[in-house]
Amino acid sequence: MNAHISFDPQAFRNALGSFTTGVTIITCRGDNGEAIGITANSFNSVSLNPPMVLWSLAKNARSLPAFSQSKHWNVHVLSAEQEELSGRFARQGEDKFSGLELDTGLSDAPLLKDCTARFQCRTAFQYEGGDHVIFVGEVLNFDHSNLAPLAFHSGKYALTASKPRGELRLSESTPLECSYTEDMFGYLLGRAHYQQLHALHRLLNRQQLSQNAFYVLSVLCIRDGLTVDELNSFISYTGHIVTEEAMQALEAQGMVARDKKGANTIWVLTALGRETSLEEIALAKSLDQDITDKLGSSDAKTFKVLLKRLISCTDPGLPDMWGPRG
Numbered sequence: 664m665n666a667h668i669s670f671d672p673q674a675f676r677n678a679l680g681s682f683t684t685g686v687t688i689i690t691c692r693g694d695n696g697e698a699i700g701i702t703a704n705s706f707n708s709v710s711l712n713p714p715m716v717l718w719s720l721a722k723n724a725r726s727l728p729a730f731s732q733s734k735h736w737n738v739h740v741l742s743a744e745q746e747e748l749s750g751r752f753a754r755q756g757e758d759k760f761s762g763l764e765l766d767t768g769l770s771d772a773p774l775l776k777d778c779t780a781r782f783q784c785r786t787a788f789q790y791e792g793g794d795h796v797i798f799v800g801e802v803l804n805f806d807h808s809n810l811a812p813l814a815f816h817s818g819k820y821a822l823t824a825s826k827p828r829g830e831l832r833l834s835e836s837t838p839l840e841c842s843y844t845e846d847m848f849g850y851l852l853g854r855a856h857y858q859q860l861h862a863l864h865r866l867l868n869r870q871q872l873s874q875n876a877f878y879v880l881s882v883l884c885i886r887d888g889l890t891v892d893e894l895n896s897f898i899s900y901t902g903h904i905v906t907e908e909a910m911q912a913l914e915a916q917g918m919v920a921r922d923k924k925g926a927n928t929i930w931v932l933t934a935l936g937r938e939t940s941l942e943e944i945a946l947a948k949s950l951d952q953d954i955t956d957k958l959g960s961s962d963a964k965t966f967k968v969l970l971k972r973l974i975s976c977t978d979p980g981l982p983d984m985w986g987p988r989g
């Protein structure tokens with residue numbers, strides 16, 4: 664190529680970054696047997712038969728001589744849990760493999776654990792590609808887990824979510840203008856929440872407990888020995904308020920007992936209260952598993968991350984029940 668078209672490099676990078684990819688770590692052994700690896704998102708499939716893949720390596724990468732001479736390399740498609748590893752293998756000058764356990768592969772190229780997929784390759788071709796070298800490899804072996812993959816989009820790590828064909832509508836009717844719509848967070852979150860609570864309500868009825876009592880037992884199961892004010896600080900986000908009378912009613916049911924902490928009355932779970940709460944937790948866990956099975960583990964993970972972001976961006980400053988005790 665003689666004539667170079669001159670683009671604004673940043674604009675060109677940004678446009679390329681709009682192509683969403685997975686993230687891989689590619690490894691090989693250097694001349695002296697040292698483990699080499701880099702983070703790369705230029706990985707792609709080439710051919711099914713024979714099975715071939717490609718990726719490209721910057722000519723200024725320190726690992727270029729090792730990859731150029733190596734007969735074998737392994738591609739690791741990273742899982743959503745391996746973001747830290749991606750960062751580590753994208754930085755120069757670190758002992759990238761420190762503390763990592765390796766699997767045994769077909770060649771001596773390092774084989775990392777706990778990935779979404781792995782491809783063990785033999786170098787088939789190397790091509791010039793401007794400021795990169797393109798490596799094409801023949802796949803000798805591969806494996807694949809159901810771990811959610813790590814994605815990369817517009818220069819940031821991302822998670823995948825499957826998209827149903829067309830728009831998902833809950834009802835057929837078109838909403839009136841100026842009315843609530845089924846696309847509003849309030850409606851969607853509320854409806855999902857109440858639908859999910861259906862089975863729990865049936866259990867609470869059997870246990871002869873109110874929803875209020877459920878919140879009290881749940882909080883005490885996580886942090887036992889709280890005053891009514893402390894209980895309320897953890898429960899207030901639900902809109903429910905715990906009163907002394909409500910605690911006395913739970914005491915009469917044998918679920919909680921009172922104790923003293925200085926001048927304050929604190930409430931502790933009785934054995935019956937703990938057993939009752941554990942029954943509720945078991946149900947909550949099985950509902951959680953049910954939803955995960957229906958959404959698929961990858962979408963379930965993505966959804967939980969988004970929910971946590973939503974909770975954090977709408978948090979008016981509530982105390983953290985799972986955080987250190989103040």
Ligand SMILES: Cc1cc2nc3c(=O)[nH]c(=O)nc-3n(C[C@H](O)[C@H](O)[C@H](O)COP(=O)(O)O)c2cc1C
Binds near residue numbers: 718721750815
């Ligand atoms: C998500 C991501 C994708 C990357 N993809 C590539 C790539 O495809 N090719 C490449 O040469 N460098 C890529 N890099 C940069 C290298 O990982 C980085 O330059 C690394 O430090 C090179 O290591 P080395 O110089 O020790 O060989 C990527 C970095 C990140 C964070």
